[in-house]
Amino acid sequence: MRTTARKAIVILIDGLSADYFEQHRANLPHLCALASQGLHVQRLRSPVPATSMPGRVSMITGEPSQRHGVFGNHVFDGQSFRCAMPSDIVVPTIAQRARATGLNVASVGYAMVRPEHTDFYYPAWWLRSFMQHSRFAKALNESVVSHLLSSRHSFEEMGVPGGEPEEAASRTADRSLELMRGAACDQRIVRMIAALACSDSPPDLILGEIALPDHIQHLYGFESEAAHWSLSTADLLVGFLLHRLELAGRREDYVVAVTSDHGHSPISTAIYPDVVLGAALWQSEGATLHVAVRDSLHRREVERRLLEVGAEPMDGSHIPAGIRDCIATFAAPDRHSFEQSPNDHDGLTPSGPPAAISSHGLRPGAPADDRFCVFAGPSVIQSEVPDEAAEWFCPTLARMLGLPGGSQEESLA
Template sequence: MTSRRKLIVVLIDGLSADYFNLHRHRLPYLDGLVARGTQVRRLTSPTPATSMPGRTSMITGRPSQEHGVFGNHVFDGETFRCATPDDVVAPTILARAQAGGLKAASVGFAMADPKDADLYQPPWWLRSFMDNSRFAKALDPSSLARLYATHGHSEPLEHKQSLGDEASDLPQEAESQLMLGLASDQLVVGAAAELACSDEPPDLILTEIAMTDQIQHRFGFASPEAHWSLGTADMLIGHLMHRLREAGRDSDYAVAITSDHGHSTIDTAINPSAILSGMQFQSEGATLHVAVENKAEEKDVAQRLRAVGAESIGSMHVPPKLRGRVVAFAAPPRHSFEEAASEEDRAPLRKPRYVSSHGLRPGAPADDRFCVFTGSGIGEAQIERADAEAFASTLASVLALPVAKGDHEPLF
């Protein structure tokens, strides 16, 4: 009897379609996979094109107004708070795999619900993200211990528990955190590879490479540092594919590699605190969500933001129950929204801390993402453009899961 095809999904945070199309010579492993697989040259992003909506669209195949995660932060009726898997109201590919009798694993993939995975490791950066900033992916002293505090039993992962013993000695300087983040990404991808090559390989593995986004925010799109970090991610993909070949698992697994959003150069930061003093708001890169009480207040906010070139993009990407309470605005080109570093900073415009960002105007090409499917049973093809929601339905198709109501047409 022929065994069922398995699937590994790898997210490379912030790898844009533009970057790959311009610099694919710097990414030899991904370039080789594109030559042997099915590439979507431009996979669109949800609105706004930020991390949590992007990840959630990947695993649900639904737009943000349906899956519930309309930003890195969501509005709970009183304040904006970090989105969590509890906010996802659409079935994920993990839950669908389990319902179909498959074994599913999430290794450091944000927005995966532990209850939907037979094996689960939290993202190493998640605590700093929730406690600090939407762009902060930093290693706190207990993160390595948490990273390997697995849900479910997996011998290939458990021998790494000792790595957490040295977590309290980790340096906290910003430069060290960048290096430690890349090291954590290496550990995460290595753990996913070990699972795939173990005696009991899961049918579905979700994992991610996270520091590529943080480094682009800090140093810039297509900067030397960005080239280095994305080249490192490319090598991690090469390592994963090598491990599958060496273990004879390359004929078992299809591999899907994509991103959650793109990236684009930012010259100017808009300080919403100076413009909307006393109001509830949350920046999402070049998108700003604002909580309003009524149409008059919405009109007032739009007028204030228009003075710095920002335009309303409505609220159709927000769940219906919040429309009229949360409205969104897009910054002008090469601008983003950034909260001031201190309350004393009242300048409406200033030099950005994050010199590359995303969450641009809906449909902006710079937010389009890289995407390729390769491996077991995947043919060679080029697809010029596809909607974000088609990615999850293609994952379901690769795993031979039943079609669900609302599924988009698979890519192949």
């Protein structure tokens, strides 16, 4: 019999590293307060590679990349690298498990959850462009953005109180306005989460995401003023959610978990695999590179070329066993990443200035890829844990929800 004593809200802040929190916690007062009140994992390690989709999926499955099937933002289908999708996850997710036991599940802007495993589903505001094979960056999904920013319609769909009507932002190529629209979407996502949690029928599990900080850091840099702004804004959104729960008398109903999918680190040089490898099929995962290889001879030739630019072979243990022989994996040197060469490139120089001046997916175990993580709420005992593996998050959340697989107190002491 299920013994649920708690509900849970999970907020993923994309790109919030353990290092950033420790160095700038004074600028993150709401996260700092949660860390002082709850179970704070100082360094939640990332799966390999430390990129967005593996990081999210490790959180909701409790499995490493080679087991859950999402070994990068892009996976190999035998012919090409394509964007990872929820259908690529080959093990049960926390949403699927929770709903199977009768819990009510909502996914609000959290990528890599199947709609059919939820009672309420709203897509990530950047999801369509990413899923349509945007190889190197997330981008605004115009239909979702317009829906989020135009009216109270999102709230009316839920049957819960909403906010004031807003005019949809006009389409524009201007980067500053696009980023402002992304911030507005993050705000509306958190407002939707708060509205659900404070409604007459609050879900047992809500999964949500604050997406913009990762994009900001890629563009403007780790510890840039823009990064400080985006992460401080994310902290304010967490504070807003907590305040709404307090006002509604729901704060004691929910464990609030805040974490990230990966860290971030400054990048000074981009290696161009299209120049180094010619016609080879490859996919960048930040500072990790996947290359499709035909056989052992081809693998050796790829290794030779990449060693010449300082990249080192990885053992590939994060690749699912069935395709491991088809993929060669490499780690970039310190402060390097892998990118497509720019359009005006001479086609000869193997490296140059990076488009993303901060990135992740570093060599396995790199501290800069470690992420922030905290659980706070009713019956969560205040404690500091130096580090945990990525796979720790899901079973801990499951025990707090009372799902089968262990006593709730195991993860709270």
